[in-house]
Amino acid sequence: FDLSGRVAVVTGAGQGIGLACAEALCEAGAHVVLTDISTERSEAGRAALAAKGYSAEADVIDIGDSASVNAVADRLASAGRAADILVANAGIAQAGVPGEDLSDADWERMININLNGAFRSCRAFGKHMLAKGKGSIVTIGSMSGTIVNRPQQQVHYNAAKAGVHHMTRSFAAEWATRGVRVNSVAPTYIDTPLLTFAKEDKPMYEQWLDMTPMHRLGHPDEIAAIVLFLASDASSLMTGSIVTADAGYTCW
Ligand code: NAD
Numbered sequence: 001f002d003l004s005g006r007v008a009v010v011t012g013a014g015q016g017i018g019l020a021c022a023e024a025l026c027e028a029g030a031h032v033v034l035t036d037i038s039t040e041r042s043e044a045g046r047a048a049l050a051a052k053g054y055s056a057e058a059d060v061i062d063i064g065d066s067a068s069v070n071a072v073a074d075r076l077a078s079a080g081r082a083a084d085i086l087v088a089n090a091g092i093a094q095a096g097v098p099g100e101d102l103s104d105a106d107w108e109r110m111i112n113i114n115l116n117g118a119f120r121s122c123r124a125f126g127k128h129m130l131a132k133g134k135g136s137i138v139t140i141g142s143m144s145g146t147i148v149n150r151p152q153q154q155v156h157y158n159a160a161k162a163g164v165h166h167m168t169r170s171f172a173a174e175w176a177t178r179g180v181r182v183n184s185v186a187p188t189y190i191d192t193p194l195l196t197f198a199k200e201d202k203p204m205y206e207q208w209l210d211m212t213p214m215h216r217l218g219h220p221d222e223i224a225a226i227v228l229f230l231a232s233d234a235s236s237l238m239t240g241s242i243v244t245a246d247a248g249y250t251c252w
Pocket residue numbers: 011012013014015016017018035036037038041061062063064089090091092093113117140141142143186187188189190191192193194195
């Protein structure tokens with residue numbers, strides 16, 4: 001893949017899947033803007049990539065706040081460097097709360113970050129892509145946006161990710177003739193800090209593995225490889241696709 005000359009923005013790029021995506025995009029020649037709610041994390045990610053000789057900068061975006069998202073999108077555009085690629089990756093997790101006990105606050109926080117945050121990101125960066133008539137957006141959904149994974153109790157997370165999938169298809173259809181493609185990757189369990197809670201719960205972790213045909217977690221690089229393909233012109237016929245990468249989990 002050759003992404004030289006392209007500007008790519010990744011949200012939640014300070015660690016995990018986002019950082020792996022940032023590195024893959026850099027390797028393909030893009031200039032990558034690593035954004036995160038945490039200044040320390042985005043700056044550490046930038047420094048790690050710069051140390052490898054890649055072209056990267058760090059910025060702060062809280063996807064829970066439209067002004068924060070718009071500010072970076074608009075600043076890049078007014079400097080003549082509007083994003084060509086967006087990876088709408090940032091997200092949070094919470095599991096183990098029975099649906100009947102989910103508080104309004106937990107529900108609203110999850111929807112506000114994982115669904116509304118992805119929407120804010122697509123809207124802000126997509127607007128400038130439409131103005132250029134070219135762009136590729138990749139959202140990070142989840143297999144739990146398609147199936148209800150056991151034994152977690154996370155009605156709000158699953159609902160938010162299902163929303164991300166359908167939002168992706170909806171943007172894709174609206175923008176299909178205007179040069180902007182929008183696709184999603186729906187991963188299985190990926191070995192990132194997000195899963196720390198699960199690894200501490202040995203019976204649940206073992207159950208996950210037993211339910212996964214490949215009997216393993218995914219690695220962030222395995223998601224980044226798909227994101228890179230979707231971000232590049234190699235996937236030029238694809239828009240509105242939800243690409244499952246689940247080690248076979250949804251086969252059973
Ligand atoms: P992670 O917790 O390792 O990293 C998430 C990053 O997002 C962190 O750097 C964090 O600071 C940042 N972040 C959190 N809230 C933010 C906000 N409001 N604004 C901007 N940045 C924020 O998570 P991960 O495992 O790399 O997950 C990345 C994405 O992949 C998420 O959308 C997650 O739902 C999705 N996903 C993860 C898994 C998994 O098993 N790890 C599986 C399927 C989907």
